[in-house]
Amino acid sequence: MSFINYMAREINCKLVYYGPGLCGKTTNLQYIYERTNPEAKGKMISLATETERTLFFDFLPLSLGEIRGFKTRFHLYTVPGQVFYDASRKLILKGVDGVIFVADSQIERTEANLESVENLRTNLAEQGYSLDKLPYVVQYNKRDLPNVASVEELRGMLNPTNIPDFEAVARTGVGVFDTLKAVAKLVLTELKKNG
């Protein structure tokens, strides 16, 4: 649920990075944080375990610039990917405006990817959202590893409806900003439609 503030002349939107454990959601945010000018970002907050697995969420506030005199601000969140943190994932999805599904391209994570998309669909539906109506993009991450499925295979499994999708190596930043821009654009386009 975006928040339009006429007083501050800004619009706030919430984006959520979803995907199986260790697929690289937190790494996406870390890269964005490192590569963004200080005046365009706030502090990045990570509620993580001692082994750096996301426990509740990561949070990064970003400003993307102005549209017609309104500042566009995006709040980026990641969910904890580990299966047993499902209750927390549901909470993070509340009020979401756009979703990035980060898939782990490694062949052995095929099952985990499929389970995670299904889980996303279920958790959104519980709150009355439909994944097919929400601004949504897919990122095939870890393309640098040797044992990865082909993009065609991944697309067949994870993107049957042909939404924008991107290959990425989050660790080095490949595809990270392309993914972010694509979903931000979809969110703004949706606002325009509903406006």
Place this chain on the structure above:
Amino acid sequence: MINPQMVMYEEEFNQIQTVVDRLVRDANAKVVFIVDKNGQLIAASGDIDNVDTTSLASLTAGNIAATGGMAKLLKENEFATQFHEGEKANIHIQLVGNRVILVVIFDSRSSLGLVRLRVKKASEELNLIFESLLKKVQEPGADSPFAEITDDDIDNLFND
């Protein structure tokens, strides 16, 4: 859309700001702020240059979401009030009208009793303001600045 759009207009903003400004004084608080349940900061007052209100807003909403989740498991209504006592700073969190969160940060110059009392009154006022805001937002013809934007405007945002 599933969720009614959260919107803030100048008139209501000024009313809300008046309430939080007064609460800072009446409760002898360091900082008072209001966050929506999704973690977006709505208004703040007091010594706000020395705290990261954006981060606090997101964490407060996460906290309320988590305790709300616990409440649900216990078949309880939301826990509307929370209090955390630190060595120097204390934090009082109050859910207002199940929609926004009122946070008061205070130290030994104030007391929990005083904060509770002032928060109660402020909550009632805020509740009324947010109710009328919600009505206004749901009126047909409430215009959005985004109805007018073009695809080019959106593209331009990403062209640098």
